[in-house]
Structure formats: structure tokens, C-alpha cells
Amino acid sequence: MTTEIYLDSNATSVVLPAALAAATDAMGQRYGNPSSTHATGLQAKAILDQARACAMRLLGVGQGRLMFNSGATEGIQTAVLSALVALRERRDAGQPIGTLLVYGATEHKAVPESLAHWNRLLGLNLTLHKLPVDHEGAHSLQALRAIAPQAAMVCTMAANNETGVISDLAGIAAALAGSQALWMVDCVQALGKLKLDLAATRIDYAPFSGHKLYAPKGIGMLYVRAGAPFTPLIMGGGQEGGQRSGTENMAGIAALGAVLAALERGDTFRSTAELCGFRARLADSLRAALPGVVFNNPFDKALPTTLNFAVPGLSSRELMDVFDAADVRVSAGSACSSSKAAPSYVLDAMGLPLWRSAGAIRMSFGPLVDAAVIAAACARIERCGAALRAACLIPSERCSAPHDGLLQLGVEGACSWMVLDADSRSCIVIDPLPDHVARIESYVRCQNYQVQAVVSTLPNAGRAMLVEALGRHFNRHAEADDYGWPRQGVRIALANGARVPALQLGAQVLACLPCGTGQELRAYLLGVPHDGALPAAAVRFAFSARPAQQGLAPVSAGHTLLCPTRDEHNQFCTIAEPVATQAAEAQLDSAALAAFLHAHPDALLIDVREPHEFAATVAPAWAGRSVHSVPLSRLAEHASAWLHAEPTPLVFFCRSGNRSLKAAHCLRRLGHPQAYSLNGGVALAAPLPLAA
Numbered sequence: 001m002t003t004e005i006y007l008d009s010n011a012t013s014v015v016l017p018a019a020l021a022a023a024t025d026a027m028g029q030r031y032g033n034p035s036s037t038h039a040t041g042l043q044a045k046a047i048l049d050q051a052r053a054c055a056m057r058l059l060g061v062g063q064g065r066l067m068f069n070s071g072a073t074e075g076i077q078t079a080v081l082s083a084l085v086a087l088r089e090r091r092d093a094g095q096p097i098g099t100l101l102v103y104g105a106t107e108h109k110a111v112p113e114s115l116a117h118w119n120r121l122l123g124l125n126l127t128l129h130k131l132p133v134d135h136e137g138a139h140s141l142q143a144l145r146a147i148a149p150q151a152a153m154v155c156t157m158a159a160n161n162e163t164g165v166i167s168d169l170a171g172i173a174a175a176l177a178g179s180q181a182l183w184m185v186d187c188v189q190a191l192g193k194l195k196l197d198l199a200a201t202r203i204d205y206a207p208f209s210g211h212k213l214y215a216p217k218g219i220g221m222l223y224v225r226a227g228a229p230f231t232p233l234i235m236g237g238g239q240e241g242g243q244r245s246g247t248e249n250m251a252g253i254a255a256l257g258a259v260l261a262a263l264e265r266g267d268t269f270r271s272t273a274e275l276c277g278f279r280a281r282l283a284d285s286l287r288a289a290l291p292g293v294v295f296n297n298p299f300d301k302a303l304p305t306t307l308n309f310a311v312p313g314l315s316s317r318e319l320m321d322v323f324d325a326a327d328v329r330v331s332a333g334s335a336c337s338s339s340k341a342a343p344s345y346v347l348d349a350m351g352l353p354l355w356r357s358a359g360a361i362r363m364s365f366g367p368l369v370d371a372a373v374i375a376a377a378c379a380r381i382e383r384c385g386a387a388l389r390a391a392c393l394i395p396s397e398r399c400s401a402p403h404d405g406l407l408q409l410g411v412e413g414a415c416s417w418m419v420l421d422a423d424s425r426s427c428i429v430i431d432p433l434p435d436h437v438a439r440i441e442s443y444v445r446c447q448n449y450q451v452q453a454v455v456s457t458l459p460n461a462g463r464a465m466l467v468e469a470l471g472r473h474f475n476r477h478a479e480a481d482d483y484g485w486p487r488q489g490v491r492i493a494l495a496n497g498a499r500v501p502a503l504q505l506g507a508q509v510l511a512c513l514p515c516g517t518g519q520e521l522r523a524y525l526l527g528v529p530h531d532g533a534l535p536a537a538a539v540r541f542a543f544s545a546r547p548a549q550q551g552l553a554p555v556s557a558g559h560t561l562l563c564p565t566r567d568e569h570n571q572f573c574t575i576a577e578p579v580a581t582q583a584a585e586a587q588l589d590s591a592a593l594a595a596f597l598h599a600h601p602d603a604l605l606i607d608v609r610e611p612h613e614f615a616a617t618v619a620p621a622w623a624g625r626s627v628h629s630v631p632l633s634r635l636a637e638h639a640s641a642w643l644h645a646e647p648t649p650l651v652f653f654c655r656s657g658n659r660s661l662k663a664a665h666c667l668r669r670l671g672h673p674q675a676y677s678l679n680g681g682v683a684l685a686a687p688l689p690l691a692a
Contacts, residue, residue, distance in 0.1 A: 005377050007365055010164070010212065012211045015216055019216070044250055048068075048253055060198050062199025064228075065223065066223050067222050069222055071218065072188045072207040075221070076110050079184045079224075080115055083152075083184070086229030088123075098149075100129040100152060101152060101155075102147060102151045103129075104139055106346045107155060111186065112130075115153070131154075133350055137160060139171075141175045144175040148176050151179055154179075156186070157189070160346065162346040163297035163308045163350075163362075176202065183205070185206050188207065188209045192269060193304075194303075199225070203225060210252065214368060215252065215258075221256075268368070270370075279304050282381070294312075296308040296347055315358065316359050320361065322384045380618075387615035407420060409439065415566070416430070416431055416440065426505060427452065427505070429454045437469050450473060450475055454470075457483075457523065457544055492509055494511065523544035524543040525555060528540075534555075536560075542563065561640050563636055572663075572666050573670070589678075589680065590679070602649065603651055608630060609654050610632075613655075630663075643672060647672065649674040656680065661677040663677065
């Protein structure tokens with residue numbers, strides 16, 4: 001197993017060893033309740049007092065309040081509630097309060113959601129107003145000055161969680177001069193990275209989360225300026241001086257106290273200059289490995305621990321997958337679905353192009369990182385770049401080794417198919433989708449294929465875009481019909497006696513078969529001919545739209561795989577009579593895998609991740625067994641071979657178990673009784689992290 005490199009510290013961090021020891025001590029030797037007045041309770045209270053005193057010194061709290069809580073989301077709720085309750089009281093007393101609840105366009109979602117929630121519950125009915133940012137992520141101070149007189153509350157952040165962009169807090173304070181608006185600053189990403197002297201500022205509220213800086217999850221702090229209005233979110237036993245009831249999380253407080261003490265001593269974390277140097281090394285590696293990479297955050301105005309980038313032609317999902325395969329943990333700049341990444345609202349607010357917003361990756365490390373971790377990360381980045389070049393996903397000066405067989409590209413329930421012949425460096429494309437044009441063109445160019453034909457199962461089905469994109473790589477026939485089929489060509493006899501047009505592709509032929517009501521649809525049969533004919537038994541694959549499949553029986557065999565151009569249920573391919581299976585039968589958990597492999601020495605371990613993921617994997621062998629790479633995009637091709645061979649147990653795996661379960665279900669439906677998926681994927685067998 002390889003060592004994981006964790007570069008997602010803006011999401012969470014490992015726990016500092018000293019913090020872990022302090023938490024263990026608070027749960028073991030000093031386990032008392034700090035509200036108890038006996039000796040055991042006083043020992044716990046000493047931990048609480050020491051941690052609070054350290055935090056107050058470090059953050060410059062002065063005469064303000066500092067309470068421990070569960071984290072920044074609770075702190076934000078408390079701050080917003082406190083401010084809005086005070087605003088309602090002022091309004092009820094006939095005082096002007098303003099009409100706007102202002103928040104930065106790049107704020108964490110917890111802020112506008114909290115504003116909307118308490119605004120509604122308290123019946124204030126103020127207007128939520130999004131403060132714009134410029135293309136570098138900086139708040140528009142001009143816009144803020146214009147609305148400051150109408151602002152009731154203003155919410156900004158010290159540093160952005162996606163881009164690391166540092167807010168101009170002094171500029172915001174100046175823009176609010178003369179305004180009665182209450183001001184909250186989300187300081188989650190600032191802790192340990194920016195010098196804070198809160199009492200010397202106009203800031204009324206500042207929430208913090210411990211887990212973003214080497215403390216455990218579930219512990220945080222809230223600063224409240226002296227004189228700022230305050231309403232407890234939780235009432236009860238009066239803990240935290242009546243500011244936040246509930247027995248204190250002493251393990252979390254002790255751990256956070258250890259982190260804060262390390263910050264105060266200055267002997268544990270890297271300097272800003274060192275962190276800037278580490279960021280520069282990562283950026284140089286990304287530029288070398290990923291041609292055209294664009295950084296979405298200005299380094300001179302951002303935390304030195306955050307990089308946010310995009311690569312032309314690559315989705316954030318593809319980049320996430322290849323980094324994860326190389327055991328480098330990064331995150332998308334936005335939420336991802338299984339097929340497409342939603343654009344980052346932060347980058348959208350900055351006005352960046354859609355490809356950068358939807359394709360963004362965030363790489364973040366903490367101030368505990370060292371040179372060895374950065375060097376290892378740079379080596380893995382280089383490996384990821386090589387894997388992407390070999391898979392023709394990014395430009396390369398050399399042609400990749402050509403591939404034989406069948407390639408399926410899917411998007412939102414529809415499919416494009418490519419039939420490939422390595423010896424002749426030629427291929428045929430069936431039903432290309434507009435979303436796949438760039439990917440097909442890149443693949444063809446990278447492998448130096450010549451496309452013999454671009455055909456469709458429906459007339460005039462939008463092939464022109466791909467034909468134009470292929471340029472010299474497309475074999476331009478003198479004349480083709482409305483389906484893209486060349487009018488001049490050979491004919492071949494099918495099992496029903498009909499002679500139909502065919503294209504030769506290496507040793508195989510692709511036959512064109514009119515079908516459907518009125519024969520307005522086309523199906524394509526792929527197989528190796530015998531004596532100038534294509535008997536049913538020789539037809540390995542049949543490509544068609546769903547309505548046409550019922551017409552294929554006379555010219556195909558029971559083992560012919562039906563390859564649809566619509567695949568809403570992720571079946572990849574089917575046969576005429578699918579075999580029903582139960583989901584539970586197809587899954588193995590990681591604990592049972594070793595025993596299964598011992599009982600089945602002939603079993604094949606099959607990695608269904610994409611080729612670039614497999615190539616980026618540092619150790620593709622598993623449990624002493626060789627691993628076969630069969631991505632889902634090539635499952636149909638290999639399924640045909642497995643069905644024709646002696647039954648052998650097949651154990652599919654991927655990162656999380658989702659893709660491998662689809663593969664196992666597909667093989668079960670096709671009649672293979674010994675297809676299994678590793679439940680949970682390789683993620684459940686993840687190594688210990690090399691943290692940054």
C-alpha cells in the first residue's frame with residue numbers, strides 16, 4: 001500500500017499529535033466535569049481556563065467574549081441570531097435599523113442560509129443582498145459604500161475557503177464607517193494563517209472551527225466584541241458563563257488548546273515564507289504536468305496554503321479521479337454529481353468562464369506541512385500528468401499506443417460508440433453525441449487514427465460537428481447517405497440471406513441493416529466474416545436505438561451483445577434475454593475478499609476505473625495478485641470475451657464500489673454467474689495519510 005498525500009486541508013485536517021494527547025488526557029486522567037467544584041472537576045476546569053486564556057491572547061480578544069462551541073456553523077448561527085434579535089428590538093423601539101442583510105457573494109453557504117432562516121423566523125423580513133466581488137475574489141468596496149447606510153448586518157470572511165483569497169478587512173471597515181450595521185467575519189480559514197487582533201477592529205462577531213487547523217471536529221469558538229449584542233443560541237445549565245449551555249466538549253477544548261498553545265509558542269508551524277515556497281513548488285509541478293493549467297486565485301492576494309486551478313478540456317471529476325488514484329487527496333471547487341460537476345458559485349461570482357468554474361480543483365495544505373510531503377506530492381502530480389497524456393486527455397508530443405476493440409462514451413443516458421482497429425490505425429464512430437465531439441477528436445488525434453466513417457442510427461442525427469472537428473483524420477467519402485454511410489462500398493450476406501452494405505475494419509466488418517417501422521432506423525452489426533458472409537454466430541455486437549432491437553433476432557445470435565445508443569439505466573450492453581440477479585449476491589466486502597481469492601485462485605481482479613486512473617495508481621497489484629484494467633467504457637468488449645470463455649470468477653473494484661457494482665450487475669444480466677463487486681471499493685482499504 002502507498003502513503004496517502006492529503007492536500008485537502010481547507011476541508012479538514014489531521015489532528016496534531018499534541019492535540020490528540022491532550023484530548024486523551026482530558027478523557028482519561030482529567031475526565032471531570034468543569035462545572036463540578038471537587039478536585040476532579042477543578043482539574044478539568046483548569047484545562048478549560050488555560051485554553052480560553054490562550055485563545056484570548058492569540059486572537060486579541062481584549063474585553064470581548066470568547067466562548068467554546070461545536071464549530072463555525074454554530075458560531076454563525078449564534079452571531080446572526082444575536083444581531084437579528086437586537087435589530088428587532090431596535091425596530092420595535094422605533095429606531096432605524098436599515099433594510100439590508102448583506103453577505104459576500106463568495107461566502108460559505110452557512111452564512112446566507114443562516115441569514116434567511118433567522119430573518120424569516122424572527123419576522124424581520126429584511127432583504128438579503130449579495131455583495132459582489134471582482135475577478136480576483138475581492139469584495140467591491142465601492143458597492144459596499146453605496147449600500148452601507150441601508151445595511152442592518154454585513155457578513156464577510158477573512159479568507160475564502162475555495163480560493164484562499166484574503167479579504168481587505170481594513171477596507172471593509174472603512175467602507176462601513178458611519179454605518180450602524182453589525183459586522184460578522186468568518187475567520188475559519190484565517191486561524192493560524194493570518195495575524196488577528198480582533199479587539200482592535202470593528203468586527204462584532206468572528207466564528208472559528210478547530211478541525212480546519214489540526215484540532216478534532218466538533219469544537220470551535222465564537223468571538224463577540226465588547227458591547228456587541230448577544231443572545232445565546234442554546235439555553236440550559238448556564239455553561240460558558242451562560243453564553244452557551246451544555247456540558248463542555250472537554251476533549252475537543254483540550255485538543256484545540258494544544259493547537260493554540262503551539263501557535264502561540266511559534267515552534268510548530270511553518271512560516272509564511274516557507275508556505276509560499278511550498279505553494280510555488282506545487283504550482284510549478286502542475287504547470288509542467290498539466291499543459292494549459294490556469295490558476296483561479298491570485299497568489300499575491302491569497303493564503304499561501306491554497307491553490308485553485310482548472311485544466312482546459314478536463315472536468316473536475318476527471319482530475320479528482322486521477323489524483324485520487326494516485327493517492328493524492330484534493331477536492332473539487334464545487335459539488336460534483338456522478339456525471340457532471342456543478343459550477344462553483346465562488347468562481348461564478350468572480351466572473352470566470354464556465355469551463356474554469358465547473359472544472360475547478362482545490363489543492364490545500366496546512367502550516368504543519370514539510371518539504372518531504374511537498375516533494376512527494378510533486379512526484380505524484382507528474383505521474384498524474386503522464387497518466388492523462390497516455391489516455392489522450394491532455395496534449396502530448398507523442399502519439400499514444402493505439403487500442404483495439406470497442407469504446408463506449410456515455411453522458412446522461414445516451415451513448416457514443418467507437419470501433420477501433422490498432423493495426424490499421426482506423427476506427428468507425430457510431431452515434432456521436434455533441435458532448436463527446438471534443439473528446440473523440442482528441443482521442444483520434446492523439447492515437448493518429450483515421451476515421452473511416454461517422455454513422456448514426458437515425459437520419460441526419462448531427463454528425464456534422466464531429467466530421468468538421470476531425471479534419472484530416474476523417475476519410476471523406478465522395479458521397480454518404482443521411483446516416484453517414486458511404487454509398488460506395490462492399491456488400492455482405494447476413495444470416496437471413498439479405499446482402500447489406502459493409503465496411504471493412506481490420507479483420508472485422510461493420511454491416512449496415514435497415515430496420516424499424518418503415519425501415520427509418522439503422523442497426524450496425526460487428527463481427528468477423530466467414531467466406532464473404534456474416535453468419536449470426538459471428539455477430540459479436542449489434543448497435544441500435546432501442547426501438548430497432550427487436551428486429552435483430554434473424555441476423556444475430558443469443559450471445560450477441562446489444563449495444564444501445566440510449567442507456568438510461570447504466571446497463572452498458574444487454575442480450576435478448578437478460579438474467580435476473582440479486583444485488584446482495586454480487587457484492588463482497590473487503591474482509592471477505594482474501595478468503596474468496598484463496599478459495600478461487602483462478603479469480604480475476606478487475607479495476608473498472610478509467611485508464612488514466614489505473615495508470616496513476618502507484619501500486620496496481622493487490623494482495624499479491626495482478627490486476628486487470630477494464631474500464632467501464634470498455635466493458636462491453638471484454639464482456640463478450642468473458643461470456644465466450646470458460647466461466648471464471650470476476651471480482652470488479654473501483655474507488656468507492658459504485659462503478660464496480662454496475663459492472664458486476666451487467667455481467668450477471670448477461671449470464672455470467674460469478675461476477676462480484678468489492679463493496680466500498682479501494683477507499684475502505686486506504687492507507688494512512690501523509691498529511692499536509
